[in-house]
Amino acid sequence: xxxxxxxxxxxxxxxxxxxxxxxxxxxxxxxxxxxxxxxxxxxxxxxxxxxxxxxxxxxxxxxxxxxxxxxxxxxxxxxxxxxxxxxxxxxxxxxxxxxxxxxxxxxxxxxxxxxxxxxxxxxxxxxxxxxxxxxxxxxxxxxxxxxxxxxxxxxxxxxxxxxxxxxxxxxxxxxxxxxxxx
Amino acid sequence: xxxxxxxxxxxxxxxxxxxxxxxxxxxxxxxxxxxxxxxxxxxxxxxxxxxxxxxxxxxxxxxxxxxxxxxxxxxxxxxxxxxxxxxxxxxxxxxxxxxxxxxxxxxxxxxxxxxxxxxxxxxxxxxxxxxxxxxxxxxxxxxxxxxxxxxxxxxxxxxxxxxxxxxxxxxxxxxxxxxxxx
Ligand SMILES: CC(C)(COP(=O)(O)OP(=O)(O)OC[C@H]1O[C@@H](n2cnc3c(N)ncnc32)[C@H](O)[C@@H]1OP(=O)(O)O)[C@@H](O)C(=O)NCCC(=O)NCCS
Ligand SMILES: CC(C)(COP(=O)(O)OP(=O)(O)OC[C@H]1O[C@@H](n2cnc3c(N)ncnc32)[C@H](O)[C@@H]1OP(=O)(O)O)[C@@H](O)C(=O)NCCC(=O)NCCS
Numbered sequence: 004x005x006x007x008x009x010x011x012x013x014x015x016x017x018x019x020x021x022x023x024x025x026x027x028x029x030x031x032x033x034x035x036x037x038x039x040x041x042x043x044x045x046x047x048x049x050x051x052x053x054x055x056x057x058x059x060x061x062x063x064x065x066x067x068x069x070x071x072x073x074x075x076x077x078x079x080x081x082x083x084x085x086x087x088x089x090x091x092x093x094x095x096x097x098x099x100x101x102x103x104x105x106x107x108x109x110x111x112x113x114x115x116x117x118x119x120x121x122x123x124x125x126x127x128x129x130x131x132x133x134x135x136x137x138x139x140x141x142x143x144x145x146x147x148x149x150x151x152x153x154x155x156x157x158x159x160x161x162x163x164x165x166x167x168x169x170x171x172x173x174x175x176x177x178x179x180x181x182x183x184x185x
Numbered sequence: 186x187x188x189x190x191x192x193x194x195x196x197x198x199x200x201x202x203x204x205x206x207x208x209x210x211x212x213x214x215x216x217x218x219x220x221x222x223x224x225x226x227x228x229x230x231x232x233x234x235x236x237x238x239x240x241x242x243x244x245x246x247x248x249x250x251x252x253x254x255x256x257x258x259x260x261x262x263x264x265x266x267x268x269x270x271x272x273x274x275x276x277x278x279x280x281x282x283x284x285x286x287x288x289x290x291x292x293x294x295x296x297x298x299x300x301x302x303x304x305x306x307x308x309x310x311x312x313x314x315x316x317x318x319x320x321x322x323x324x325x326x327x328x329x330x331x332x333x334x335x336x337x338x339x340x341x342x343x344x345x346x347x348x349x350x351x352x353x354x355x356x357x358x359x360x361x362x363x364x365x366x367x
Contacts, residue, residue: 083294110292112265118300159358170362176341179361180352182324
């Protein structure tokens with residue numbers, strides 16, 4: 004979390020001053036949750052998390068481009084989002100602009116099992132605790148629905164990232180498997 | 186497939202005689218697909234696969250009991266089935282009775298990814314090629330929807346069963362992970 008201390012002079016989580024409360028109200032209507040409200044010499048810099056599905060697909064495509072993921076047809080991306088049980092977006096907003104900087108989603112049977120896919124934080128915002136906030140939020144949402152088996156498939160370079168969130172590999176020897184045409 | 190040869194005198198896949206065609210028609214209305222039609226001295230013994238979701242939950246509970254799985258509230262099982270993208274049932278039917286002897290389901294975003302859960306064949310019918318038929322069918326259904334990432338989590342004792350279906354473990358080092366409270 005060193006970033007916040009370096010980047011901004013005043014760190015105020017859920018700052019209770021008049022402005023931040025207004026901002027919070029404004030965004031709650033859009034299903035946004037303020038996770039960090041930061042002020043730097045009069046500039047507002049906020050990070051929001053949203054569970055809403057009204058996602059700008061072009062912004063999402065740019066976000067996926069930024070980490071080098073293969074492009075997917077937007078029509079299919081829309082369908083995948085519609086059929087995901089939970090989607091989480093992370094937004095950055097300052098006085099001038101609002102930008103999608105993080106995303107994750109989970110498929111689920113809504114009661115027993117869920118699988119998390121497409122976890123991403125924009126490179127400019129990586130290493131600042133936002134990936135953890137995103138993952139914590141998706142786990143909270145799934146646990147809120149009483150889902151006990153929360154799973155994912157981790158690329159080798161991010162296994163230790165997920166370990167820090169509380170995920171473990173191959174518990175009791177259970178192996179993740181993928182189908183490939185024989 | 187040795188079972189079929191041992192257990193029945195005449196093995197006829199999609200037997201084209203009058204009786205079997207009648208049986209096929211009868212069941213197609215219920216969304217059942219005849220995968221094996223067998224005759225033994227005038228007795229009809231058939232194995233059907235169904236993709237329908239009109240599943241008898243008590244029969245499914247008995248099937249899960251038969252392999253020692255922990256019981257789950259039927260209300261939740263119903264919700265999980267409703268929110269699964271594909272469910273496959275295997276039925277055994279002779280002149281006297283019809284019985285649910287196999288089950289599998291998959292959650293999915295309907296376009297990119299799917300995860301298969303709750304794969305089971307009744308112990309009396311294991312080792313006879315039905316688990317493979319069940320898995321082949323669920324893969325066919327998912328591939329029909331153009332889903333490219335078909336995944337599952339395998340208990341250690343069934344990893345080699347899934348390998349024979351065409352699943353592989355940890356491709357390119359991708360690890361299956363489960364969330365546990367820290
Ligand atoms: C993986 C990713 C989402 C992490 O997001 P992030 O915002 O950089 O992560 P955070 O800053 O919240 O890191 C949380 C913790 O994990 C650690 N961490 C972050 N990325 C890590 C990595 N790749 N490997 C190991 N640890 C990592 C951090 O050091 C931090 O540890 P700490 O709590 O001890 O300080 C992000 O790097 C990303 O989008 N990568 C590209 C896309 C990708 O690979 N997605 C995963 C596909 S399976
Ligand atoms: C796993 C299960 C679905 C397999 O069904 P089945 O009808 O017995 O399997 P099949 O007869 O179609 O077997 C297909 C192939 O896999 C092999 N196989 C079957 N069970 C196996 C096992 N447990 N380990 C290794 N190989 C196995 C068979 O020998 C056969 O090989 P072949 O094609 O070379 O002849 C069944 O044993 C079962 O329901 N087990 C209990 C529940 C369970 O553990 N489910 C999986 C949870 S992850």
